[in-house]
Amino acid sequence: MDADVPPPIMLHPHWEQALAGFIREQARGLPLGAENRNYKDRHPKCEVAIALTPLRVLAGERTTEELQAVAAGxxxxxxxxxxxxxxxxxIHSVLRMTADExxxxxxETAEAVDRIGHVEGPAAEVVAVVRQLQQQFPHDRGILLAVCMKLIQLxxxxxxxxxxxxxHTYLSGQAVLIMGISDNALQAGLTKEYVDLCELQDLTGHGQPQPSPLPLLDVGDGEQRIPLWSDDLDLRRVVVxxxxxxxxxxxxxxALAAIEPACITVDEFTVDMKPEAKILYAGEPATATFTGPSQIFVASTL
Incomplete structure (x- = not known):
């Protein structure tokens, strides 16, 4: 993923929300391809982001103390x-706003950013975020959501x-994203696509789970293991x-070649991999030989 232009602010439902939403829309007879369809399947969707370059992420909601500092600053x-x-x-209040509100x-936000002098902390972060999004998504509700969202820098x-x-959304940088197998993604802002404000209010009415750092486990010799949401999956980052x-x-x-090209050899078969190219291997467990220099990500079933 390259976040030169931020993707929409979106939410992936957890399993209870996904199951209930899918059954509800099926019962209504809403076609899977309908523009106003929120739930394409009954599955939740976790997401893991590994930074390839300095990465700025908006995810979850700032603490009350941080939001008070933003409002005052x-x-x-x-x-x-x-x-x-x-x-x-x-955030729930922002989703309840009328068009006039x-x-x-x-x-108010644009005027505040224009007149602001020197600020620090959360207020300074918000100024930078708003100035970026105003250029790319003027008059979008997502700017107000972004004011309230936690900024993570990886x-x-x-x-x-x-x-x-x-x-969540991504503001800048390049990353490898690993996501669960689901097409459920409710867009909330920074988009011209369908936004179901009522459904989003329902999903965020009791707050949101917060993003968290994920430690990469060093297994030696330029190789790291990245824990995922299932013991049946294995993800490794390999520096060649x-x-x-x-x-x-x-x-x-x-196998994914990230940023730089690479070459993979399994038995007598050799394939050149351009940057961002992916190779699928299906067969008996084997030893693949990579050449670079490159960063390789290998996701496997166990």
Whole structure:
């Protein structure tokens, strides 16, 4: 994934939400390909992001203390008023806004960013985020959501988990994303596609799970193991230097060459891999030999 243009702010439902939503839309007779279909299947979708370059991620919601610092630092009446209500989160309040309220809050935010001088901490982060998104998505509700969302910055080689039920998008950088097998993604902002505000309010009404850093386990010799959501899956990041590097593959593996080209050899078969190219291996477990220099990601079933 290359986040030169941020993808839509979206939410992947957890398993109870996905199952209930899929059954509900099936019962309504809503075609799977309908524009206003939220649930394409009955599965949850976890997401893991591994940074290839410095990566900026918006995910989850800032703490009340951080949001209060943003409201005070930028003098945002709309955010200050929402923080005075204890019965719902700021993001839930943004999703409840009428069109006129949204337009007014966007004006307040734009004026605050234009007049602001020196600020620090969460307020400074929000200024940078808003200025970026105003250029790319003017007048979009997603700017208000972004004001309330937690900013995560990952160095190359670091990873984070975006759990189901967590609003998220990527602001800049390149990353490898590993996601569960599901097409369920409810868009919330930074998009011209269908946005179901009522459903999003329901899904976020009791808050959101928060993103968390994911430690990569060093197994030596330039190889790291990345824990995933199932014990049946294995994901490895392999740094290939000037010499060849042997990696186990199979019975079902997908290998990705990230950024730089690479070459893979299994038995007598050799394939050149361009940057971002993926190779599928299905067969008896075997030893693959990679040459680079490159970063290789190998995902396998166990």
């Amino acid at each position: 930028l003098e945002l009446p709309w955010l200050r008023s929402y923080l005075s209500f204890r019965h719902e989160t700021a 949204t337009a007014a809050a966007l004006r 160095d190359p080689g670091h990873a984070a988990v975006i759990p189901p039920g967590c609003l 230097g000037d010499g060849p590097k042997a990696v186990r593959v199979g019975p079902l593996s997908v």
